[in-house]
Amino acid sequence: MDLATLVGMLGAFGIVVTAIFLGGSFGQFIDVPSMLIVIGGGLMATLIRFQLSDVGSAFGTGFKVAIAGKGASPRDLISEITNLGEIVRKSGPLGLENVDVSDPVLAKGVQYIADGYELEFIKEAMERERDLQLTRLSEGKRIFKALGDSAPAFGMIGTLVGLVQMLANMDDPAAIGPSMAVALLTTLYGALISNIICIPLVEKLDAKFDVDELSQTLIIDGVLQIRENKSPALIKEMLIAYLPEKVRAELAEAA
């Protein structure tokens, strides 16, 4: 689990809810038609930009990735791959059959080796899988970006609709305040959706993209080197070159 995403999102909503309770009743902040305009309208305007089939899955993938844990750190991946290389050196590809592997992509690669597939086949299959996953990630990003743009726009549209209705019927002065309060709710909803969910998720997915690209490329290269029967020491040395300077320094400290 990526605690930062969850803590941040729940925390931000919690803070706003607390502030609402401190100031009065929570009920006056719930208005179903207002939600309909902002969430429904924002989703519809997002829909226009994409293919019908892409939207649902992209939302799901985007959200899942955003709250998913980091998986094994590059440091752990390298030592795991080095261990696997040692096993193959000792007992051949068949030695991998019953090994427990933490990362699903690495597990798949290990299975390929155990099954005796050709180097070229493993490379192509794993790279295709990686590209597919990265494409889904960047589509998820684009969709949250579109919703983050259109939700505040529909918030404003909803407020304008409410203002026009209030202004056209000002016979009862006592109703002006509450009507205007309701009119402002759509703007509030739009701001919450955009600033608590969409904009931060877009930046999170952006960062995850880079991390995933690195670790999956590292795994693919490691699997290929195991397949080629390279010595564990050599594998380790080559994989460390993938790490950014910062992680390499931590690795050196830990050593």
Added chain:
Amino acid sequence: MDLATLVGMLGAFGIVVTAIFLGGSFGQFIDVPSMLIVIGGGLMATLIRFQLSDVGSAFGTGFKVAIAGKGASPRDLISEITNLGEIVRKSGPLGLENVDVSDPVLAKGVQYIADGYELEFIKEAMERERDLQLTRLSEGKRIFKALGDSAPAFGMIGTLVGLVQMLANMDDPAAIGPSMAVALLTTLYGALISNIICIPLVEKLDAKFDVDELSQTLIIDGVLQIRENKSPALIKEMLIAYLPEKVRAELAEAA
């Protein structure tokens, strides 16, 4: 038909209309002079940026493309082209005479082969056609972008005009509310035109541009290879290289 565009646009308008009905009468949201300012003014300001002859056709093309279906998927196109290649192998170019072809661009290319045109002529004619279509697409995009910028601007201009008129004649306090409601309508219209129609269409056309460029280039290359009598297996292999990783993976799964 591209369902996402239609569903999204109608859905977004439907949501706003529903919200209006829930809050009161629909009539107070219809004001012809306000529409005149936003739609007319927005179109005029768009017109200044282009040649008179381009505007009409670009709107049409842009809209048509945006709601047009995707056409055959690259996957279907490749198998269709492979089939055509097989026919030519078996019964020569004349065998193509009575073949049913799903895609109009591909149909034109097949007709060229059946009519015995030179490779060079077919290449030039089809590439010109593709460039022409892509140019129209990008002009459609530019025009919706211009309207998406100027409609909200004229919405604001209309609201300012209404506010000035209201403020200059405040003798009858009862008229203030309704006058201001009408003044806000232009801002609402501008926001709707921009956020439900123009901005999403610009992004849609942007995506369609890439898709069209890919599939048409794929068709042209396929037709040229058929004309050169390449073997169907070879044609298929070469065309698959055009596909993005994601589609290639689906293809492999389907195989």
Added chain:
Amino acid sequence: MDLATLVGMLGAFGIVVTAIFLGGSFGQFIDVPSMLIVIGGGLMATLIRFQLSDVGSAFGTGFKVAIAGKGASPRDLISEITNLGEIVRKSGPLGLENVDVSDPVLAKGVQYIADGYELEFIKEAMERERDLQLTRLSEGKRIFKALGDSAPAFGMIGTLVGLVQMLANMDDPAAIGPSMAVALLTTLYGALISNIICIPLVEKLDAKFDVDELSQTLIIDGVLQIRENKSPALIKEMLIAYLPEKVRAELAEAA
């Protein structure tokens, strides 16, 4: 005449004026001090950014180019140049003496040939002329951009000045409405100047720049080829290569 610019600008102003008349008197929208702030202030802030000598001429050139007609289309230019090439082939450079030429740049080039100037001289003189004209065009663009930025800023400044004056003297409640109406006029003026004149003109000049660069380069190349006594057929073929795909297709249809 470029009808789109004129129709668009007059149309947009006409629409706003009509909307004003529908809602009341036109007089309340005319306020000379407000105009002074927006137009004067906007021009002054534009002036700071440029050299004194450039501003006047750049405005003039920009406006002139924006409403100028397209001149001969590339298609017509090519056939005219081909004809001229034929004349020179038949009756030598002197045959050009009394020929009527539609485009002024082309006319100048033809005169150079008739006067027997060297190829190198003609090339340099015409290229310098073209660069000079393109420089003026892009300066006109920059100046309208600066005015389009500063006019709304001074519209806001004027409204703030008006609001402060109104708020500081609220003894007479009846004067509040009209004072505020006047205060809003500067914002309205700024929005009109920016959205009806400046922003569209900047985009128009941008497009004209590309068109002019193309057609003038085409003319220069055509004149040089006539000077070199190339055959009309060859001239035509080489000049067609300058055309963008779209125009080339129209040319082919027309042929």
Added chain:
Amino acid sequence: MDLATLVGMLGAFGIVVTAIFLGGSFGQFIDVPSMLIVIGGGLMATLIRFQLSDVGSAFGTGFKVAIAGKGASPRDLISEITNLGEIVRKSGPLGLENVDVSDPVLAKGVQYIADGYELEFIKEAMERERDLQLTRLSEGKRIFKALGDSAPAFGMIGTLVGLVQMLANMDDPAAIGPSMAVALLTTLYGALISNIICIPLVEKLDAKFDVDELSQTLIIDGVLQIRENKSPALIKEMLIAYLPEKVRAELAEAA
């Protein structure tokens, strides 16, 4: 003196002051605490971004350059350099001792030649001087940009402070108007500082940068050629290549 900068700035302030006088007393637009917030706060926020030592000098340099005259035009510089080249040809470097030179950078270069310095030394010294001056220019630009961003922000902060104070003490309705008038003053000040001084100066300094870079590079090259005893005709020809097309055309007309 660069008249455009001075005329534009004084003109813009004059127009705003005139508009204020037309509408009432000038005194209500002067509020020292408001000025303190906008000017002081804007300067402090600018200060954070830079080193203490840079800010003062950068403001000074930026302002001085912005209102400084253009110096000799490239056209005049070239003929002056050509003359100097002729003098050296006739009477050797010592002939430069008592020559009057209009441009200070050129004068320094001429002094170097008269003093018999090596080519390499002159080149390095003059290039260092030019880079130093261009660095100061671009720092001046960055500082005015920072102030142009932060002044309106502190204008808004000041207005918020004023509004909160006014709203918290609404016992005396008669004081509401004047309090709000004062609250708006900071926004007005911020808009004036940004739109009349900072934004135009940034663009002016940007343009000056290009002009200075051109003319100083031209001077350096000219001085080096004089030092090498090149013939005046050759010097002129080589320096003209530095000029942009526009100036070159004027030169040709003047010739």
Added chain:
Amino acid sequence: MDLATLVGMLGAFGIVVTAIFLGGSFGQFIDVPSMLIVIGGGLMATLIRFQLSDVGSAFGTGFKVAIAGKGASPRDLISEITNLGEIVRKSGPLGLENVDVSDPVLAKGVQYIADGYELEFIKEAMERERDLQLTRLSEGKRIFKALGDSAPAFGMIGTLVGLVQMLANMDDPAAIGPSMAVALLTTLYGALISNIICIPLVEKLDAKFDVDELSQTLIIDGVLQIRENKSPALIKEMLIAYLPEKVRAELAEAA
């Protein structure tokens, strides 16, 4: 200490506080729930974008660097390195044992030399350290940028919440003013956090990044040259090439 950062920040806050005291009581500008929304919400929305472990340290590093002094100037660094080179020439690496070194990075490098490490090891260790520090700097920048974006957004959200609460309970007209005053406080807090802290710090860290990159690269190169026993004169000459033109000129003046 970087006085500009401290003076600027304290000065800006001081100016706002002074303006508040001039206009009334300070207490009305303190509202704990409002602070909770802006600071808490802004931090939560920042948290979503990063890993939990990065946020705290990045804030610390960013702030520390922003108010840290410049360290030794490049000019002083070069003369210090030259001195160290002389010591090694005279008394060998062991002569460095008891030398006092001003800069901690340089001190570490000198220690490496005294301890007799290999050139390759020193190079790698010091470059890793530099990259690590630059990475932390750029992460600090990204985090202040995220907070600078989300604080004003939560300021607006807080004001909307307050407005809705006020409008829904307008029974007591006397409470309207104070309620609205409180509602505006979150917008004020958001503007202060963004404009006094975050935006200027982002630009400061940006500038520090370039300075640090230069001086640390200079130190590394200097240490390596000392390790290689290069002559002090040669070391000085090579290091001066790192300096930007401006500093080089000051150096020449000082010489």
